[in-house]
Amino acid sequence: MRKSYADYKKHLQQVHDLSVAAAILSWDKEVNMPINGAGFRAQQVATLNGLAHEQFTDPDFGTLINHLLMVESDPQDKRNLERSKSDFQKATCLDRAFVERKSKIVSIGYHKWLAARKENDFSIFQPALAQLITLKREEADKLGYADHPYDALIDQFEPGYKSAQLDALFEQVKTELVAFVRDLRAKPTVDDSFLYHFYPKDKQWSFSLDILKNMGYDFNSGRQDISPHPFTISFSPNDVRVTTQVNEQNFATTCWSSIHEGGHALYEQGLPAKQYGLPLGQACSLGIHESQSRLWENQIGRSYLYWQAMYPNLKKLFPEQLRQTDLDAFFKGINKIEPHPIRIESDELHYHFHILIRYELEKGLIEGSLEVADLPQAWNSKYKDYLDVDIKSDNEGCLQDIHWAHGSIGYFPTYSLGSFYAAQFFAQAKKDIPNLEDTLRQGDCKPLLDWLRINIFAHGRYYLADELCEKVTGERLNFRYFMDYAKAKYVQVYL
Amino acid sequence: MRKSYADYKKHLQQVHDLSVAAAILSWDKEVNMPINGAGFRAQQVATLNGLAHEQFTDPDFGTLINHLLMVESDPQDKRNLERSKSDFQKATCLDRAFVERKSKIVSIGYHKWLAARKENDFSIFQPALAQLITLKREEADKLGYADHPYDALIDQFEPGYKSAQLDALFEQVKTELVAFVRDLRAKPTVDDSFLYHFYPKDKQWSFSLDILKNMGYDFNSGRQDISPHPFTISFSPNDVRVTTQVNEQNFATTCWSSIHEGGHALYEQGLPAKQYGLPLGQACSLGIHESQSRLWENQIGRSYLYWQAMYPNLKKLFPEQLRQTDLDAFFKGINKIEPHPIRIESDELHYHFHILIRYELEKGLIEGSLEVADLPQAWNSKYKDYLDVDIKSDNEGCLQDIHWAHGSIGYFPTYSLGSFYAAQFFAQAKKDIPNLEDTLRQGDCKPLLDWLRINIFAHGRYYLADELCEKVTGERLNFRYFMDYAKAKYVQVYL
Numbered sequence: 001m002r003k004s005y006a007d008y009k010k011h012l013q014q015v016h017d018l019s020v021a022a023a024i025l026s027w028d029k030e031v032n033m034p035i036n037g038a039g040f041r042a043q044q045v046a047t048l049n050g051l052a053h054e055q056f057t058d059p060d061f062g063t064l065i066n067h068l069l070m071v072e073s074d075p076q077d078k079r080n081l082e083r084s085k086s087d088f089q090k091a092t093c094l095d096r097a098f099v100e101r102k103s104k105i106v107s108i109g110y111h112k113w114l115a116a117r118k119e120n121d122f123s124i125f126q127p128a129l130a131q132l133i134t135l136k137r138e139e140a141d142k143l144g145y146a147d148h149p150y151d152a153l154i155d156q157f158e159p160g161y162k163s164a165q166l167d168a169l170f171e172q173v174k175t176e177l178v179a180f181v182r183d184l185r186a187k188p189t190v191d192d193s194f195l196y197h198f199y200p201k202d203k204q205w206s207f208s209l210d211i212l213k214n215m216g217y218d219f220n221s222g223r224q225d226i227s228p229h230p231f232t233i234s235f236s237p238n239d240v241r242v243t244t245q246v247n248e249q250n251f252a253t254t255c256w257s258s259i260h261e262g263g264h265a266l267y268e269q270g271l272p273a274k275q276y277g278l279p280l281g282q283a284c285s286l287g288i289h290e291s292q293s294r295l296w297e298n299q300i301g302r303s304y305l306y307w308q309a310m311y312p313n314l315k316k317l318f319p320e321q322l323r324q325t326d327l328d329a330f331f332k333g334i335n336k337i338e339p340h341p342i343r344i345e346s347d348e349l350h351y352h353f354h355i356l357i358r359y360e361l362e363k364g365l366i367e368g369s370l371e372v373a374d375l376p377q378a379w380n381s382k383y384k385d386y387l388d389v390d391i392k393s394d395n396e397g398c399l400q401d402i403h404w405a406h407g408s409i410g411y412f413p414t415y416s417l418g419s420f421y422a423a424q425f426f427a428q429a430k431k432d433i434p435n436l437e438d439t440l441r442q443g444d445c446k447p448l449l450d451w452l453r454i455n456i457f458a459h460g461r462y463y464l465a466d467e468l469c470e471k472v473t474g475e476r477l478n479f480r481y482f483m484d485y486a487k488a489k490y491v492q493v494y495l
Numbered sequence: 496m497r498k499s500y501a502d503y504k505k506h507l508q509q510v511h512d513l514s515v516a517a518a519i520l521s522w523d524k525e526v527n528m529p530i531n532g533a534g535f536r537a538q539q540v541a542t543l544n545g546l547a548h549e550q551f552t553d554p555d556f557g558t559l560i561n562h563l564l565m566v567e568s569d570p571q572d573k574r575n576l577e578r579s580k581s582d583f584q585k586a587t588c589l590d591r592a593f594v595e596r597k598s599k600i601v602s603i604g605y606h607k608w609l610a611a612r613k614e615n616d617f618s619i620f621q622p623a624l625a626q627l628i629t630l631k632r633e634e635a636d637k638l639g640y641a642d643h644p645y646d647a648l649i650d651q652f653e654p655g656y657k658s659a660q661l662d663a664l665f666e667q668v669k670t671e672l673v674a675f676v677r678d679l680r681a682k683p684t685v686d687d688s689f690l691y692h693f694y695p696k697d698k699q700w701s702f703s704l705d706i707l708k709n710m711g712y713d714f715n716s717g718r719q720d721i722s723p724h725p726f727t728i729s730f731s732p733n734d735v736r737v738t739t740q741v742n743e744q745n746f747a748t749t750c751w752s753s754i755h756e757g758g759h760a761l762y763e764q765g766l767p768a769k770q771y772g773l774p775l776g777q778a779c780s781l782g783i784h785e786s787q788s789r790l791w792e793n794q795i796g797r798s799y800l801y802w803q804a805m806y807p808n809l810k811k812l813f814p815e816q817l818r819q820t821d822l823d824a825f826f827k828g829i830n831k832i833e834p835h836p837i838r839i840e841s842d843e844l845h846y847h848f849h850i851l852i853r854y855e856l857e858k859g860l861i862e863g864s865l866e867v868a869d870l871p872q873a874w875n876s877k878y879k880d881y882l883d884v885d886i887k888s889d890n891e892g893c894l895q896d897i898h899w900a901h902g903s904i905g906y907f908p909t910y911s912l913g914s915f916y917a918a919q920f921f922a923q924a925k926k927d928i929p930n931l932e933d934t935l936r937q938g939d940c941k942p943l944l945d946w947l948r949i950n951i952f953a954h955g956r957y958y959l960a961d962e963l964c965e966k967v968t969g970e971r972l973n974f975r976y977f978m979d980y981a982k983a984k985y986v987q988v989y990l
Binding site: 013014017018020021022024025028032033034035036037039040041043044047048051218219220221222223235236238239273276 | 508509512513515516517519520523527528529530531532534535536538539542543546713714715716717718730731733734771
């Protein structure tokens with residue numbers, strides 16, 4: 001048996017190299033691959049992922065981790081080993097037969113979802129979803145939990161987070177945010193029609209590159225491309241790529257998706273390169289990852305301050321389209337709130353009602369208090385309650401998201417956690433950097449980025465999300481920061 | 496131990512998936528990777544190649560091949576096993592210590608070559624090259640040979656081919672081609688100045704796509720991109736990519752490099768997909784691969800016939816640049832011959848003198864009849880003899896190619912073999928397809944491509960190169976076909 005920390009590091013980095021290779025093949029598939037390449041590509045990715053899993057779960061590796069944990073004293077190395085031990089346990093508690101069965105059921109689920117989408121008919125997806133839910137309950141049992149099976153599932157995305165915490169959080173969303181939004185909607189509406197003029201593709205593209213550069217995204221360690229769905233992917237801190245879409249009829253599509261993905265990418269570019277492939281070289285959690293994209297998208301990218309610096313450039317680029325829109329009107333327009341049946345079309349406040357609904361429903365499905373057959377009706381009735389929206393079809397209702405079809409249960413809440421962490425982090429940054437608002441008003445993002453690098457990026461997975469939050473802000477996640485942020489901003493938007 | 500052919504196939508395809516992943520990472524490096532990505536990318540590729548080698552050389556796999564060879568009766572499956580057995584023997588006869596030493600010496604060689612290029616001074620590269628030659632002799636001894644150590648080295652690129660055959664072939668080059676070219680050079684020169692007008696990038700690009708389409712390259716199973724050095728790379732028969740360069744001051748750069756790479760790519764797209772990852776799904780040899788690129792580049796791409804169809808389009812695209820150039824003048828210009836000290840700048844006839852020189856020199860180095868210290872002088876004197884060219888510096892002399900610095904000895908001859916096979920195959924195609932010239936004159940490449948698919952592509956590695964040549968043309972490689980082709984063409988160019 002190998003004995004040293006260097007052996008552990010080498011093995012884990014090799015596993016990571018395989019996962020990165022699979023990621024590069026996936027990026028290539030979205031961005032470059034000719035259509036006929038799909039069949040063999042799927043096989044190639046499966047081989048890489050299979051080998052990565054096989055090598056990671058090698059029993060000798062588990063033994064090595066346990067051995068090193070007894071002798072290692074360096075705190076960073078020890079933390080890597082602790083995280084790896086936990087990863088190893090999660091990866092090995094699902095036996096091969098279960099993993100293969102899961103892979104099949106997920107594949108069926110995905111194809112049935114596609115078929116159901118095509119026919120706009122949930123009943124086509126229903127039996128597959130029922131199978132998926134049964135499977136996820138079994139998975140939760142295998143992974144283990146103390147209080148609620150849902151805890152085992154959210155732990156895969158937000159390690160250590162519990163449904164009891166989510167219950168408390170969403171209770172606040174229901175009381176405070178629902179009431180706040182109701183009040184806003186009683187006020188005169190805001191005009192955002194300027195977003196829907198014709199914005200030529202090339203100019204939108206060059207503006208999105210400018211804004212990424214301005215944020216501090218390093219194009220020597222990354223690039224932006226076009227893909228059907230925007231995403232960020234990292235092959236090392238020195239090669240972190242973003243993708244976006246361009247819609248010439250909607251200025252918002254590219255601009256805020258670039259900023260959002262840019263926020264994810266800054267995090268990945270800022271992870272410590274010397275910890276490549278090891279837990280401390282990885283992002284803390286999905287919620288913390290999302291906090292970075294949303295902080296840039298909303299706290300910066302939809303702020304009056306930042307557009308004081310950027311709007312003159314934008315207006316120079318699109319003089320016709322923005323002729324009648326001054327900075328005030330622009331700021332209000334990009335912050336317009338309006339209920340919408342589709343999550344990804346939602347504004348930043350209503351968004352959390354969409355997540356709240358999914359959380360309540362998926363938790364109900366897992367604990368058995370909601371039957372799959374009753375899902376559409378439960379979905380539609382919650383949309384009526386929380387958003388006052390009438391759902392007209394399954395496609396604009398419970399078939400809209402791919403997540404459940406992919407077997408991802410416990411993922412949705414990380415989107416809301418991200419927004420709430422973002423508000424709390426940003427409030428702290430303002431305290432720590434006294435002239436932060438001045439720098440942003442001048443379009444200088446460096447002080448903020450440096451603060452994020454030191455306080456968040458540099459730690460990798462050293463802390464769990466809640467621990468990181470406490471270390472950075474002095475307290476665990478507190479919904480108050482999001483409400484304070486929302487109130488301060490929307491009083492400017494809805495007078 | 497696993498027992499079935501299906502196990503063999505699965506294992507070999509998995510190894511192939513790893514190699515393909517490494518290839519995709521390399522393609523991405525050339526085409527897309529941001530500059531800072533280089534360090535981790537090198538490590539990722541090394542992991543993939545290392546794992547592929549480790550899995551391929553697994554002793555159990557060798558045992559499985561030997562076992563299956565005794566029981567397999569299907570001729571195709573049996574041939575796969577035979578080729579794999581030979582590949583396995585070659586891969587395993589070099590022990591790990593040797594492979595690691597080789598990797599280090601090659602790495603030093605490459606960097607010393609770069610440094611020597613920078614200073615235009617062979618003496619900087621000389622000690623490293625001496626080490627490389629010693630290493631290659633050792634490699635030849637380990638690989639084994641009957642007559643000449645060089646045979647073991649060429650076998651890595653052109654399986655089964657011997658230096659005795661090359662001696663005979665290049666003897667003919669020396670007597671027949673040298674004399675023929677000398678006669679041509681006594682005739683009035685040809686004007687190719689029209690190639691050096693300004694040709695805008697976008698139009699060159701779109702023309703190169705048109706010509707690839709016209710050849711039969713399938714863009715649903717491939718794509719063309721820009722890279723510093725043109726190359727073709729295959730990730731499966733359904734995803735075969737080419738790259739090119741664009742030089743706005745030289746029309747030839749893009750056009751014939753696209754045709755050349757397109758020829759390689761048609762071969763890869765035409766390999767049997769059901770043999771993916773297995774020997775019968777792979778190209779026969781480097782020489783046969785090069786025969787495909789050169790057949791398209793020269794027999795088609797520099798023929799009067801084909802430009803009868805394509806030239807009107809080209810002239811429509813570049814009316815100003817080609818205003819004073821009719822088809823006859825175009826045909827002559829693109830076939831101008833002129834000695835040049837640099838191999839890759841050479842015309843299609845002088846080219847083989849460059850190869851002949853490299854062959855004589857590398858064979859001399861390996862057998863010990865030439866000392867590394869004497870290389871520049873030997874190089875320059877041969878260029879004077881065969882090309883009547885005075886070499887003015889090491890950079891335009893023996894430092895011009897990267898091959899030796901990469902440890903590739905025995906590779907150069909495959910370029911000439913490719914041209915000679917191309918002439919012989921094309922002569923046969925003309926016999927087998929009575930109206931071939933008519934179809935080409937109409938710009939219809941399909942009959943030729945279909946003939947290549949059936950006669951060459953479909954076989955993969957079923958035959959060795961010389962066997963394939965005999966099967967297709969009724970005889971082994973015969974230099975006469977190349978001379979006949981050259982004579983028939985150049986009598987039209989040099990009146």
